Structure formats: structure tokens, C-alpha cells
Amino acid sequence: MKAGSIDVNIMSKVDTTHYNKNDEPLPPEYANAMSSLRGYANSNLHSTIVFSAGYNPRLYGYVEQFEDFFPDEKGYLKKKIAIKVSDYRSALIQGKVFAKKGIFVSEFRVESGLNCGGHAFATEGLLLGPILGEFKDNRETLENELYTISNAALQQKGKKTFPAPPRLKLTVQGGVGTGREHSFLLDYYHFDSVGWGSPFLLVPEVTNVDEDTLCMLACATKDDYYLSNASPLGIPFNNFRKTSSEHLIKTRIDKGRPGSPCYKKYLATNTEFTNTPICTASRQYQHKKIEQLKEKNLPPAIYNREFKKITEKECLCEGLGAASLQKNNITHPHKLEAVTICPGPNLAYFSGIHTLQEMADHIYGRANLLNSLKRPNMFVNELVLYIDYLSDKIAASLYETQPNFEKYMQSFKTNLVQGINYYKSLLNQFAETEAYKEEMTNELCSLEKKVIAMSLPRHEAREIIPSV
Structure with missing residues (x-):
């Protein structure tokens, strides 16, 4: 075993403008993502920077100001670029954006839209298998x-210039759970590597998870993992129900003081009530938004629904770092110790606390760390998540105005059915038993019927719940 490179990740859209003491905006290069890029680019690292969470033209344009991203006379790149993408089209478009600047993207990391940790960037029903194909x-x-x-x-x-075509690396991650699935992605799709993230939260040797949260993860049930609206970015966020952060949110609501103090302001993007952006998880924003909500004099059921939308936002700036501080006995300057953690739903099939050796043995098929919960194939799991996601969207259409939603739903359903047919044609490629393939066939057929049967509520039913 040898140490790997020190790679850096930037969420491209987390690029908040900063202000001086007179509330005047600072130049763009002082924004969060821009500053992070500059810090990395000026370092002496020979490694990769990973851009995730969307396309940021300003950030991408800034890259070409730093020489380390360009090749030397041998074609060597001191600093490489990797981009997390959800499909091939996204890779092609973003790759060309950089290529036109003379910058070669060295890696595309394909991630499942829903079967992943953290923010979830759902496709319009495009499934991982066809995307990899x-x-x-x-x-x-x-x-x-x-x-x-x-x-x-x-x-x-x-x-x-490059004397020869540089190597383009393709990697995939999201919902992988067995050594056979791992090998299949490498052997059939010819990807260079497969990422495992969430299961390592149960490996204290390699992840910073505080003891309380680790114990809760180790004995969690499937229902403890859910897709939430907790992110102030307004992007679906894979979450864990038992965290101290969830408890703190409820406590603050019970005390009549929902929202969090906002110190870091990384996700401060809302200007509905202020000239300078504030965060939708902040106490300042939630107080103003709830006062606005009260003035509407809504029926209790609708008021409660809208109140929940406001108050479910979590302070991710503090919460996602709290576990690391606690594990390393570092005192938070503002004593904000509530932990947020964002495993993918695939972690439901793992229990207990494990060593690095045990997890490595599981990944490469030398051991089995799956718990007793029946686990379908990773592709079927993702399909179920997409069906649930669309079902929730359809339910929300009762009370939310969603332009062109019927067209969106039909496109989503078409993509799901096409994905199911793709998986049916792929079954003989799996190095699994005939019983496994037969069960997967039955699951796919059952889910296909469910997709085809999905429809919008009757028009008259949709009108009885007004939108806010």
C-alpha cells in the first residue's frame, strides 16, 4: 500500500460572493469556489481537482489563468481536472468547454443521480446502466x-501541445455493494475504477465520524436513510434521520426559534428579504419567511406543509464538519456540535463497524459484509429510487405549480422503461446464478408495470389543494 495523491474537490456552484465591511461586493476572484481554485492552483501539489455539483462558467474560465493545468513539453500535467457528471452529454459539453481553452479533462466521474451520498442530481429518468453503456x-x-x-x-x-493523446480516465460510483458488481462495472463497461463511498463511513480508520453517529449508522435501518430537502442549495440531499442535527432542528422549533446562526455563509444565496445574500437555513431567513407565511392566513394543513418546507433546511456548513471536529477533540469556536451526515441509501445494506482490511476484502469478493436485509442488484436499487422520486414528484403536483410537468413525467417514464429493457437485455452478461437472473427479471417486470401505471392525479383532485 502506498499513499495516493492529495486530490481536492470543489462544489462548483458554491461560489458565494463576499462583501467588505461596507456591504460592497468584492471582486469575483474572492468568491468561494474561485478562492478555493486559486489556493489549489498555487500549491505545489501534483494531483487532481474535482469539480462537482454543476457547471460554473466563471470558475471554469478562471482555470486557464494557472499554468499548472497546461502540459509541459512531455505532455505531463502537474494538475489535472476531473468532473463529476451524471451522463455522457454532460461530459461531452463540459469537456469541450475546457478543451477550447487548451485544457484536457483527465477524468470523468460518473455518479448515480440518486443512489449516492450527499446532494442528489437526479436525471430525467436516465438510469446508470444505459449511461455507462x-x-x-x-x-x-x-x-x-x-x-x-x-x-x-x-x-x-x-x-x-500534447505529443500524444493523454489518457482519459472514466470512473463510476454510486450504490455499488458487492465484489461482483464492482468487477462487472470494470469488465463489461471497461471503466478504470469504481468508487465506494458510504460503506467507508463504517470504517473508523479512514473516515472522521464521531462515536455517537458511528454507532447509529452501525445499527441503522433502511428507513433511517432518506432523500431530504435539507440543503439550502435547494437540491435534494441524501440524509440520515438519527443525527444530532435533526434533533437540534426539532428542539429549536419547539422553542420557537427555528433556524441556525450563520457564521460561515458558504451557502448564503437568498436575497428575498435582504440586499446581501443570506442562507435559507439561517435563523434570520426562517424568521422572516415564517412571518410572511403567517400573513397568508392559510388553512392549518397547508400552513404546516409550508412551515416544514422552511424549517427543514439544515446548516450544512457547520453540521457536515462537526463529526470531524468531535472525533479529533477539536472545540468548535461557537460550540455548534450538532452533526449532519449524508450517506447514500446503499448504506442500509451494511451494518456494524469494520476495519479497512475487512472492507477491502468485501470490495474484492474475499468476504461478505452485507447485513441480512435482502438487497437487489445495484441497477434495480437505483431504478426503485427513481420510481419513488417520480412518485413523490407526482404527489407534489397536487399543490405545486410545475410548468410542463406532464411532458416531464412522460419523458421520465419513457426513459425508465427504456432503461428497464436495457437491463433485461444485459442479464446474460452478469456472472451470477440463474436463480439470481430470474429474480432480477421478475423484479424488472414488476417495476416496469409500476412505471407504466403511473399517472397524474385527476384534474379535479389536483385543484382542491391550492398552491402557495
Whole structure:
């Protein structure tokens, strides 16, 4: 075993503008993502920066100001770029954006839209298997196109060009649970590596999880993991019900003081009530929003629904770092110790606390750490998550105005059915028993019927619950 490179991740959209003491905006390069990029670019690291959570033109444009992202005379890149993507089209578009600047994207990390930890970027029903198939079919084309465009841009800029096409790495992550699934992704789709994230939360050697949260994760049930609206970014967020952060939110509501003090302001983006942005998880915002809600004199059921939407936002800036501080006995300067943790739903199939060796043995098929909960194939699991996601969207259409929702729903359903048919055609490629394949076939057929039967509520039923 040897130490890996020190890679850095930037959530591209977390790029809040900062202000001086006179509430005047500072120049763009002082924004969060821009500052983070500059700090990494000026370091002496030879590694990769990972851009996740969406496309940020300003941030991407800033990259070309730093020489370490361009090749030397041998084509070596001191600093490489990896982008988390949800599908092939996103990879092609973002790859070309960089290539036109003379920058070659060295890696695309394909992540399941829903079967992942943290923020969930659901596709319009496009499933992981077909997405990986598109990468498999177009990998050489993608690599050559990005190489050609970037070399032309480098030549135009008068910079050193790549003497040969640089290696494009493809990786995948999200919901993998067995050694056979791991091997299948490598062998069939020819991806370079497979990422495992959430199961390592149960491995104290490699992750910073405080003892209380670790024990709760180790004995959690499937219902403890859920897709929430807790993120102030307004993006669905995979969450864990038993955290001290969830308890703190309820306590603050009971005391009539919902919301959190806001010190870091990383996610302060809302200007509904203020000139300078504030965070929707902050006490300041929630107080103003609840006062506004009270003035509407809504029926109790609708008021409670809207109240929950306001108060379920969590302070992720503090909560996501609290476990690390506690495990390392570091006192928080403001004594905000409530922990937020965001495992993917796949962690429901793992229990207990494990060593790194045990988890490695599980990943490579030498051991089995799955608990007794019946676990379908990773592709079926993701399909179920997408069906549940669409079901929730349909239910929400009763009281939320969603433009062109019927068209969206039909497109979503079509993509799901096409994905199911893709998986049916893939069954013989799995190195599994005939009984396993038969069960997976039955699951796919049952889920297909469920998708086809999904429909919008009757028009008259949708009108009885007014929107706010």
C-alpha cells in the first residue's frame, strides 16, 4: 500500500460572493469556489481537482489563468481536472468547454443521480446502466475529440501541445455493494475504477465520524436513510434521520426559534428579504419567511406543509464538519456540535463497524459484509429510487405549480422503461446464478408495470389543494 495523491474537490456552484465591511461586493476572484481554485492552483501539489455539483462558467474560465493545468513539453500535467457528471452529454459539453481553452479533462466521474451520498442530481429518468453503456460506446470518440480541440487551442495560444493523446480516465460510483458488481462495472463497461463511498463511513480508520453517529449508522435501518430537502442549495440531499442535527432542528422549533446562526455563509444565496445574500437555513431567513407565511392566513394543513418546507433546511456548513471536529477533540469556536451526515441509501445494506482490511476484502469478493436485509442488484436499487422520486414528484403536483410537468413525467417514464429493457437485455452478461437472473427479471417486470401505471392525479383532485 502506498499513499495516493492529495486530490481536492470543489462544489462548483458554491461560489458565494463576499462583501467588505461596507456591504460592497468584492471582486469575483474572492468568491468561494474561485478562492478555493486559486489556493489549489498555487500549491505545489501534483494531483487532481474535482469539480462537482454543476457547471460554473466563471470558475471554469478562471482555470486557464494557472499554468499548472497546461502540459509541459512531455505532455505531463502537474494538475489535472476531473468532473463529476451524471451522463455522457454532460461530459461531452463540459469537456469541450475546457478543451477550447487548451485544457484536457483527465477524468470523468460518473455518479448515480440518486443512489449516492450527499446532494442528489437526479436525471430525467436516465438510469446508470444505459449511461455507462453510452460512455462505453463513445469513449474513443470522446477522448480523440477532446484531444484534438485542446491541442488546437494550445497551439493557438502558443503553448506546448500534447505529443500524444493523454489518457482519459472514466470512473463510476454510486450504490455499488458487492465484489461482483464492482468487477462487472470494470469488465463489461471497461471503466478504470469504481468508487465506494458510504460503506467507508463504517470504517473508523479512514473516515472522521464521531462515536455517537458511528454507532447509529452501525445499527441503522433502511428507513433511517432518506432523500431530504435539507440543503439550502435547494437540491435534494441524501440524509440520515438519527443525527444530532435533526434533533437540534426539532428542539429549536419547539422553542420557537427555528433556524441556525450563520457564521460561515458558504451557502448564503437568498436575497428575498435582504440586499446581501443570506442562507435559507439561517435563523434570520426562517424568521422572516415564517412571518410572511403567517400573513397568508392559510388553512392549518397547508400552513404546516409550508412551515416544514422552511424549517427543514439544515446548516450544512457547520453540521457536515462537526463529526470531524468531535472525533479529533477539536472545540468548535461557537460550540455548534450538532452533526449532519449524508450517506447514500446503499448504506442500509451494511451494518456494524469494520476495519479497512475487512472492507477491502468485501470490495474484492474475499468476504461478505452485507447485513441480512435482502438487497437487489445495484441497477434495480437505483431504478426503485427513481420510481419513488417520480412518485413523490407526482404527489407534489397536487399543490405545486410545475410548468410542463406532464411532458416531464412522460419523458421520465419513457426513459425508465427504456432503461428497464436495457437491463433485461444485459442479464446474460452478469456472472451470477440463474436463480439470481430470474429474480432480477421478475423484479424488472414488476417495476416496469409500476412505471407504466403511473399517472397524474385527476384534474379535479389536483385543484382542491391550492398552491402557495
